[in-house]
Amino acid sequence: xxxxxxxxxxxxxxxxxxxxxxxxxxxxxxxxxxxxxxxxxxxxxxxxxxxxxxxxxxxxxxxxxxxxxxxxxxxxxxxxxxxxxxxxxxxxxxxxxxxxxxxxxxxxxxxxxxxxxxxxxxxxxxxxxxxxxxxxxxxxxxxxxxxxxxxxxxxxxxxxxxxxxxxxxxxxxxxxxxxxxxxxxxxxxxxxxxxxxxxxxxxxxxxxxxxxxxxxxxxxxxxxxxxxxxxxxxxxxxxxxxxxx
Amino acid sequence: xxxxxxxxxxxxxxxxxxxxxxxxxxxxxxxxxxxxxxxxxxxxxxxxxxxxxxxxxxxxxxxxxxxxxxxxxxxxxxxxxxxxxxxxxxxxxxxxxxxxxxxxxxxxxxxxxxxxxxxxxxxxxxxxxxxxxxxxxxxxxxxxxxxxxxxxxxxxxxxxxxxxxxxxxxxxxxxxxxxxxxxxxxxxxxxxxxxxxxxxxxxxxxxxxxxxxxxxxxxxxxxxxxxxxxxxxxxxxxxxxxxxxxxxxxxxxxxxxxxxxxxxxxxxxxxxxxxxxxxxxxxx
Numbered sequence: 001x002x003x004x005x006x007x008x009x010x011x012x013x014x015x016x017x018x019x020x021x022x023x024x025x026x027x028x029x030x031x032x033x034x035x036x037x038x039x040x041x042x043x044x045x046x047x048x049x050x051x052x053x054x055x056x057x058x059x060x061x062x063x064x065x066x067x068x069x070x071x072x073x074x075x076x077x078x079x080x081x082x083x084x085x086x087x088x089x090x091x092x093x094x095x096x097x098x099x100x101x102x103x104x105x106x107x108x109x110x111x112x113x114x115x116x117x118x119x120x121x122x123x124x125x126x127x128x129x130x131x132x133x134x135x136x137x138x139x140x141x142x143x144x145x146x147x148x149x150x151x152x153x154x155x156x157x158x159x160x161x162x163x164x165x166x167x168x169x170x171x172x173x174x175x176x177x178x179x180x181x182x183x184x185x186x187x188x189x190x191x192x193x194x195x196x197x198x199x200x201x202x203x204x205x206x207x208x209x210x211x212x213x214x215x216x217x218x219x220x221x222x223x224x225x226x227x228x229x230x231x232x233x234x235x236x237x238x239x240x241x242x243x244x245x
Numbered sequence: 246x247x248x249x250x251x252x253x254x255x256x257x258x259x260x261x262x263x264x265x266x267x268x269x270x271x272x273x274x275x276x277x278x279x280x281x282x283x284x285x286x287x288x289x290x291x292x293x294x295x296x297x298x299x300x301x302x303x304x305x306x307x308x309x310x311x312x313x314x315x316x317x318x319x320x321x322x323x324x325x326x327x328x329x330x331x332x333x334x335x336x337x338x339x340x341x342x343x344x345x346x347x348x349x350x351x352x353x354x355x356x357x358x359x360x361x362x363x364x365x366x367x368x369x370x371x372x373x374x375x376x377x378x379x380x381x382x383x384x385x386x387x388x389x390x391x392x393x394x395x396x397x398x399x400x401x402x403x404x405x406x407x408x409x410x411x412x413x414x415x416x417x418x419x420x421x422x423x424x425x426x427x428x429x430x431x432x433x434x435x436x437x438x439x440x441x442x443x444x445x446x447x448x449x450x451x452x453x454x455x456x457x458x459x460x461x462x463x464x465x466x467x468x469x470x471x472x473x474x475x476x477x478x479x480x481x482x483x484x485x486x487x488x489x490x491x492x493x494x495x496x497x498x499x500x501x502x503x504x505x506x507x508x509x510x511x512x513x514x515x516x517x518x519x520x521x522x523x524x525x526x527x528x529x
Contacts, residue, residue, distance in 0.1 A: 053435050082437030092432035096450050106436035106444055151432075240523060
């Protein structure tokens with residue numbers, strides 16, 4: 001099957017002071033596919049996602065979105081960030097706004113759409129993810145799982161072309177992990193292009209199209225989930241998986 | 246198993262819990278001791294102070310009921326001037342304090358001079374006593390020979406208060422802005438919001454809410470410092486009290502003025518305390 005390279009990282013490097021977190025990362029994400037990044041804490045997964053969303057400037061390398069280098073420092077990052085949605089480990093909802101206001105803020109300000117115009121569309125999204133009755137609640141009135149689903153809706157409301165998920169279930173109580181992963185599954189079935197940093201190995205195994213094992217700032221091994229989990233070639237991958245599974 | 250589950254439930258229901266009863270007993274005893282000792286001290290002061298050799302003189306010159314009754318209404322109407330100055334100063338302070346805080350927070354290199362100005366402004370106005378600023382503005386600027394009404398002490402006195410207090414308010418708001426976790430900014434940035442929208446819709450609403458109690462305390466301080474303008478002319482309560490003192494050759498008007506201030510500041514302080522308490526409860 002001929003697939004479009006939606007996102008491509010070439011030799012991406014990023015350091016904080018002396019510490020080099022990403023040491024030359026190459027990665028291709030096909031349109032409509034789901035890539036899972038696995039690896040120990042501090043292996044560079046979160047930093048990589050933040051770099052893709054241009055929240056952190058990279059030191060060298062390229063980030064190609066539809067073949068166009070968005071890491072070019074001469075380019076205004078704002079319109080590009082709008083094409084890439086991101087969901088964070090700690091939800092980061094705005095605590096002074098209700099759930100629906102959280103979702104409406106960016107479309108209103110960025111796309112200049114009115115509340116009335118947005119209401120139906122966003123209500124439908126809340127309904128789809130089983131949150132209709134929580135639409136007017138403030139974040140502190142919601143459970144972790146509900147907050148994270150609102151955060152996903154907030155990112156989706158900008159109609160992004162790619163979604164980045166930064167360990168979105170790591171802060172959740174175990175019984176709430178499922179409801180959030182169900183949302184991710186739903187997005188996958190709609191062929192959303194997604195990159196997930198995750199510790200949910202069974203989810204990665206079942207749902208990912210491609211799995212990358214990060215170790216010390218490089219992709220140590222990458223392949224389809226059956227290969228990475230079933231028959232890893234690298235010793236470090238085997239060691240990591242034996243520790244975590 | 247069920248027994249173990251039910252036990253804590255029973256304990257939580259209060260009065261029957263032996264530990265609760267004991268704690269209650271200890272608290273009551275503490276309260277009784279505190280009341281008794283306070284009563285003893287008040288009683289001692291009540292008896293001892295009048296035994297001081299100068300008491301009768303002090304009583305006559307500070308606590309003269311007749312003078313009090315005669316001057317109090319005038320003090321009260323002079324206090325309206327204080328309220329007026331306060332009423333127009335407070336919003337000006339809020340606006341300029343916010344503007345200064347935003348100047349200090351600018352991240353764009355092109356606006357660096359603004360940031361430098363805000364830092365310098367803050368250093369100067371937090372470093373000079375209010376009284377001095379009032380003297381300098383109140384006598385210095387009209388001294389330039391400005392025509393009426395531009396030589397009014399109300400204008401320059403107000404400006405002195407606004408400049409000084411805006412520096413403090415700016416500092417408080419800035420701490421509020423800095424107390425908002427970086428992740429809020431990240432989330433807003435990832436949605437593609439502009440820096441000014443992030444400040445206006447995400448950071449500031451949270452920051453301002455957090456610093457309301459601290460700003461209440463600033464308002465209470467301002468309310469008292471308005472009286473300092475008396476040194477450059479406006480006949481507000483402190484000056485009126487001074488006039489009455491001279492007319493009656495008695496200090497009681499000062500006591501009257503103090504009572505008026507307390508009538509405003511005590512409720513305001515309690516209210517500020519309540520706000521702080523409520524905020525602490527919300528955060529825990």
